[in-house]
Amino acid sequence: MIETRAAPDTEEGAGPDPAGSLAPIWWERFLGATERFLFDRPAWLLLAVLALADLVKNGAAEDPNVGIWLRIARAFPGNPHLPAGVQYQQASPIGPALAHLLGIRGPGGYVTLHVAVIVTALGVLVVGLGRVGGRPAVTAGLVAFLATPLSNILLSVGAQDPFTFLFASMAVLFESPLLAVVAGAGLAASHLEVGIFTVVAVTVLRVLDDRPLRPATAMGLVGGLLATAGAVVGYEHHAGVGLSARASFIHRTGLRVLLGDFLDELPTWLFSTFGAFWLFAVVTCSRWWALRTVRALAVLATGAGLVTVVTLDETRVFALLTWPLVLWLTLLAVRRLEPGTLRRLTALTFLAALVLPRIIVFEGRPAVSYASDLIGPLLRHL
Numbered sequence: 001m002i003e004t005r006a007a008p009d010t011e012e013g014a015g016p017d018p019a020g021s022l023a024p025i026w027w028e029r030f031l032g033a034t035e036r037f038l039f040d041r042p043a044w045l046l047l048a049v050l051a052l053a054d055l056v057k058n059g060a061a062e063d064p065n066v067g068i069w070l071r072i073a074r075a076f077p078g079n080p081h082l083p084a085g086v087q088y089q090q091a092s093p094i095g096p097a098l099a100h101l102l103g104i105r106g107p108g109g110y111v112t113l114h115v116a117v118i119v120t121a122l123g124v125l126v127v128g129l130g131r132v133g134g135r136p137a138v139t140a141g142l143v144a145f146l147a148t149p150l151s152n153i154l155l156s157v158g159a160q161d162p163f164t165f166l167f168a169s170m171a172v173l174f175e176s177p178l179l180a181v182v183a184g185a186g187l188a189a190s191h192l193e194v195g196i197f198t199v200v201a202v203t204v205l206r207v208l209d210d211r212p213l214r215p216a217t218a219m220g221l222v223g224g225l226l227a228t229a230g231a232v233v234g235y236e237h238h239a240g241v242g243l244s245a246r247a248s249f250i251h252r253t254g255l256r257v258l259l260g261d262f263l264d265e266l267p268t269w270l271f272s273t274f275g276a277f278w279l280f281a282v283v284t285c286s287r288w289w290a291l292r293t294v295r296a297l298a299v300l301a302t303g304a305g306l307v308t309v310v311t312l313d314e315t316r317v318f319a320l321l322t323w324p325l326v327l328w329l330t331l332l333a334v335r336r337l338e339p340g341t342l343r344r345l346t347a348l349t350f351l352a353a354l355v356l357p358r359i360i361v362f363e364g365r366p367a368v369s370y371a372s373d374l375i376g377p378l379l380r381h382l
Contacts, residue, residue: 008037034347038139043126050142054151058358063158064109065089073099073110079240090241092160092234094189111157118154121166128173135336140346147209147276147353149360150319163190164320171202172327177220184224192229192318197307199225201300201324208292262309268366272315273305277353279324281346284333293332297325306334315360 035272038046068089082089097113104110129141139302145151154161167186171180187195199221264267274281288294292294304321308314333342357368 018190023201031344032114035343038143038350039136040344043130043135043138046139046142047122047126050146053354054146054155057354058155059153060155060157062107062111062147063156066110066158069096069158070099070105070107070110072096073104075239076100077235077238079238083241087241090236090239091232092189092191093162093235095158095164097189106280106334107158114159114162116159117162117166118157121162121169124166124291125169125173128150128169129331132173132235133331136339136342137331137334140334140342141327141355143346144277144280144326147274147280147349148319148323148326149272149275149315149358150323150326152358152360153316153319160190161320165227165323166195168198168320168324169183169327170220170308172324172331173200174314174320175214175217177214177216181224184221184226185228186224188225188228188232190318192232193230194317195225196326197304197321204296204300205293208288259309262314265361265366268359269308269314269361272366273301273318273322274326275358276349276356279352280333280345280349281329284329284337288332288336297329300325313362315362 060077065086068082068086071082072090072093074080076093076096078101080090097111098104099110099113102109102113104113124146125141126138128135133140150165154165163186167183167190170183171187174180174183184195187198202221203218206218271278285294285298301322303323304318308318308322309316333345336343360367
């Protein structure tokens with residue numbers, strides 16, 4: 001799944017101390033303790049601490065579109081008669097379809113369903129990472145998740161994003177043709193546009209990889225996506241929505257406004273794309289820039305950035321599109337970096353993720369976290 005051509009990075013001077021030999025002793029001890037916690041403690045404890053840190057730092061909020069999805073769920077598979085400006089929500093029917101199947105009628109149940117999907121997705125992520133690269137991959141992958149804005153975006157509970165996160169992770173981590181079919185189908189049902197990008201990206205990376213390409217896996221991924229995409233289009237037609245509804249927000253907002261929003265906060269958006277994971281990405285990509293895989297990752301990330309120009313939620317869309325790329329680069333580092341260097345780089349990325357703000361850019365305006373929704377009212381009552 002990841003490139004294995006070169007031996008681990010052991011050139012002179014590439015030891016486990018990227019912080020530098022002039023770092024104070026207390027800092028070295030602190031980094032050492034952080035490494036031991038991340039790599040040597042039980043994986044369940046690491047996952048619990050990362051989840052708690054994410055919640056405390058970023059808070060959580062109910063997605064404002066839950067009412068719309070409940071309306072779709074109640075009418076599913078019929079026509080919910082939505083206003084034209086929000087009919088594009090019907091293009092992601094997986095949440096409403098499950099809610100309809102399970103008899104969920106209220107926002108509490110709908111939010112609980114999506115929390116359960118997040119927990120399931122994290123479990124699948126841990127299992128998949130462990131199968132590919134053992135405990136080092138589990139730690140590096142979980143820290144990558146914490147460091148990217150995706151961990152903040154999933155805390156807007158009720159959107160279809162947990163499904164997209166789950167199936168994109170499966171597309172990268174598992175070689176089984178059957179699971180590839182499930183991943184492709186799930187991506188089409190949760191977010192078709194992101195699913196198309198993910199399938200193309202994973203297929204390109206598998207072709208460029210030195211390991212043998214399993215045609216059945218690639219065919220399963222593409223086949224699952226295409227078959228379910230056809231079913232989603234059929235559902236949209238049955239529910240009274242045309243293909244043009246997918247771009248209704250573009251027509252409603254206007255390309256000039258979307259471009260203006262994108263440029264207004266361009267430097268902030270550039271930081272928000274990977275957040276603290278920029279540290280990990282810059283170090284690893286600069287080491288292996290000559291590799292075709294790394295250059296392909298850069299090209300794909302650039303393409304994802306261009307797509308966000310015509311979106312309202314720039315950081316969210318970029319994070320969903322690039323999560324497979326983040327996973328692939330992380331696994332590449334697990335294979336190629338000397339173990340001490342991997343531990344130190346992962347520890348530094350983890351600390352940066354705790355300290356740096358998790359910025360989200362939406363409609364050209366930055367926001368730091370959902371925690372302010374909880375902290376603000378609390379402070380006003382003190």
